[in-house]
Amino acid sequence: MSNEIERILTLPVEGMTCASCVARVEKALKKVEGVSVANVNFATEKVTVAFDSHKTDLPTLANAVADAGYTLSTQALKKPSSVESASGNGQKSPQEQAFVETRKDFIISLAWTAPIVIISMIDVTGWFAQWSLLPLGDINKLLLIAATFVIAGPGKRFYTSAWRQAKHLAADMNTLIAVGTGIAYTYSALAVLFPDWLGLHAGTVQVYFDTAVTIVTLILLGKMLEARAKSKASDAIRHLMGLQPKAATVIRGETELILPVDEIVVGDTVVVKPGEKIPVDGVIARGSTTIDESMLTGESLPVERSVGQKIMAGTVNKNGTVEFTATGIGKETMVAHIIKLVEEAQGSKAPIQNLADKVAAVFVPSVISIAMLTFILWYFTGNNGFTPAMINAIAVLIIACPCALGLATPTAIIVGTGKGASAGILIKNAESLERAHRIQTIILDKTGTLTQGKPSVSEIVTFNDIDEDSLIGYVASAEKRSEHPLGIAIVAYASERGIHLSEPDSFQSHAGFGIEATVKGRRVVVGTAEFLRQLSIDTSGVRTVTDQLANNGKTPVLGAIDGRLCGAIAIADAINPTSKEAVTQLRNLGIEVLMITGDKKETAERVAREVGINQTVAEVLPQNKAASVKQIQETGKTVAMVGDGINDAPALAQADVSIAMGSGTDIAMETADITLMRPDLRGVVGAIRLSKKTIRTIKQNLFWAFIYNVIGIPLAALGFLNPVIAATAMAFSSVSVVSNSLRLRLTKI
Numbered sequence: 001m002s003n004e005i006e007r008i009l010t011l012p013v014e015g016m017t018c019a020s021c022v023a024r025v026e027k028a029l030k031k032v033e034g035v036s037v038a039n040v041n042f043a044t045e046k047v048t049v050a051f052d053s054h055k056t057d058l059p060t061l062a063n064a065v066a067d068a069g070y071t072l073s074t075q076a077l078k079k080p081s082s083v084e085s086a087s088g089n090g091q092k093s094p095q096e097q098a099f100v101e102t103r104k105d106f107i108i109s110l111a112w113t114a115p116i117v118i119i120s121m122i123d124v125t126g127w128f129a130q131w132s133l134l135p136l137g138d139i140n141k142l143l144l145i146a147a148t149f150v151i152a153g154p155g156k157r158f159y160t161s162a163w164r165q166a167k168h169l170a171a172d173m174n175t176l177i178a179v180g181t182g183i184a185y186t187y188s189a190l191a192v193l194f195p196d197w198l199g200l201h202a203g204t205v206q207v208y209f210d211t212a213v214t215i216v217t218l219i220l221l222g223k224m225l226e227a228r229a230k231s232k233a234s235d236a237i238r239h240l241m242g243l244q245p246k247a248a249t250v251i252r253g254e255t256e257l258i259l260p261v262d263e264i265v266v267g268d269t270v271v272v273k274p275g276e277k278i279p280v281d282g283v284i285a286r287g288s289t290t291i292d293e294s295m296l297t298g299e300s301l302p303v304e305r306s307v308g309q310k311i312m313a314g315t316v317n318k319n320g321t322v323e324f325t326a327t328g329i330g331k332e333t334m335v336a337h338i339i340k341l342v343e344e345a346q347g348s349k350a351p352i353q354n355l356a357d358k359v360a361a362v363f364v365p366s367v368i369s370i371a372m373l374t375f376i377l378w379y380f381t382g383n384n385g386f387t388p389a390m391i392n393a394i395a396v397l398i399i400a401c402p403c404a405l406g407l408a409t410p411t412a413i414i415v416g417t418g419k420g421a422s423a424g425i426l427i428k429n430a431e432s433l434e435r436a437h438r439i440q441t442i443i444l445d446k447t448g449t450l451t452q453g454k455p456s457v458s459e460i461v462t463f464n465d466i467d468e469d470s471l472i473g474y475v476a477s478a479e480k481r482s483e484h485p486l487g488i489a490i491v492a493y494a495s496e497r498g499i500h501l502s503e504p505d506s507f508q509s510h511a512g513f514g515i516e517a518t519v520k521g522r523r524v525v526v527g528t529a530e531f532l533r534q535l536s537i538d539t540s541g542v543r544t545v546t547d548q549l550a551n552n553g554k555t556p557v558l559g560a561i562d563g564r565l566c567g568a569i570a571i572a573d574a575i576n577p578t579s580k581e582a583v584t585q586l587r588n589l590g591i592e593v594l595m596i597t598g599d600k601k602e603t604a605e606r607v608a609r610e611v612g613i614n615q616t617v618a619e620v621l622p623q624n625k626a627a628s629v630k631q632i633q634e635t636g637k638t639v640a641m642v643g644d645g646i647n648d649a650p651a652l653a654q655a656d657v658s659i660a661m662g663s664g665t666d667i668a669m670e671t672a673d674i675t676l677m678r679p680d681l682r683g684v685v686g687a688i689r690l691s692k693k694t695i696r697t698i699k700q701n702l703f704w705a706f707i708y709n710v711i712g713i714p715l716a717a718l719g720f721l722n723p724v725i726a727a728t729a730m731a732f733s734s735v736s737v738v739s740n741s742l743r744l745r746l747t748k749i
Contacts, residue, residue, distance in 0.1 A: 270282060455488075
């Protein structure tokens, strides 16, 4: 399906209250012709839907959701995206708004519930009836009025939602609450107003207004704390959204202007002074400074940036004034790409959630059935009467909590991916996060992964009476059209020495071997000894030189002019100072570490020895790296490949988990499962640790969500749980799950 046909949207869904709602919304959308994906995230209250725009449209999807009893909010498409409003507009997030509204309802409910409970408790002792000037019947009428205010006011949300679901022949968490509290309230109201109907004596009526309102108040308390916790879970994304400043200094012509960030266009010259945030992505045109990039890369130390180097929106200029040319604005900035990636990851669904989804689909109907059975058994056996049967049935309804099941996985995913983003570890989706904890073997590329990825010429050996400048002049001229890192290093070296370079008359690249070119009418060949021999160029006598260079950790590049070997250029790529530590940490995690590279065997083994890797595969062509990954996978191991996201694309695609290292490019973020924003192999260790801790948290959440219901429902059915105690447990079950997920924010990765 082409990108022009397929649309992928993430939109808010209003009216969801538990995991059962999630299942119904997904089911409704998946029934629509043309919909290929429908994933609802209960924690963010959003759905990500992919659909064929030739077969369906947004109004059809909205109608499908409405038919299920919920509202698909399409207003988000008309508003500025989170990226465009990254500078912050003072608006509260949906979770923050929910917290404010629920807190208001809770305070009102508590204010009315407290006197109802106090009077009811005193009345039980008989003390209040003895000293009160009002007869019991009148006291109960006052309790009825107060309870009605709670039920019809702060508690209204539960009943309206339950009614909405009932109209669609469905049920959710609100149904359980509404039925449970509604039975207690209705029975008590009838007992007060029409005691004769129930065969009761007006002076001895026992009412349960305190039970009904206490349940409402306790669940509102739980909802308030849950909303607060869910709001904190999204702190990372809000932090990213607040990085961009609202205004910037722009030079247009001879005039220096202060403009809103959204009025900057590509090509504008932007001035940033010390202490200011960089408003858009760009390339420095004048000046030098140090930049604090910790908010995007997790690197605590500022990095030096000068003319020709890239800088990113949202980072902070530390000390020097610089002018830069805007290259990325709005949705095209790096921070925008990061926000988009994190939002997509937080909206995705991990495979581990499948079990909870299956349970949630039948949870509420099953609980209602158990409550009805509880009432029947208590009422018709043992002469218990109506009241005990009613109380125990209410307890069953109230103790059941599908919310905890719905929140167990997504809250951990939200916090985990947010924690990763704050450390410069960008995780594509929940499935990638889950797979990472199963990694058994990691294959590391050498250049740019174990090494700094900045090769430079370190030594030159000439043959056949040619001087160094002449050799470099021809070889660098031939490499001018090359995109290979070694060729770029040779051209940079020639520029540093001030050697004049000519444009090659012809150029041909042989991937993995070398290049052929014509420079000033002369045939120039640059590459490996094997490549030169294939072209019938005599390389006898050079083996000693190349072996010595390779044994010193340098890569020898041979150059020949008009069929005659003229020299060897040694190129060194310094080992990243953190590589050895990272390899040690990976091995301590029980992970097998291999290195794969197209470099010479001697050079590869030298680097491997220095960083502590025992297994090396060298002289591998780019197209054959994927075969090496597959060979290991065939032994039954879960394999991760760490590369640059571009040159190692086939191997990254073959791996179970692909990790793009320190590139921060759009293509890397789109294709790799995990992208590291800085070239530090310890980020791989951090990603695996984060995955392990997130999955452990999810398993803990699911365990407690399941065990809570497995134990609580039978206890309530057997009469061991008072409805108020059940409400307390229900209210805090969801809070405990979200709070457990929030602990991930404190973990060290």
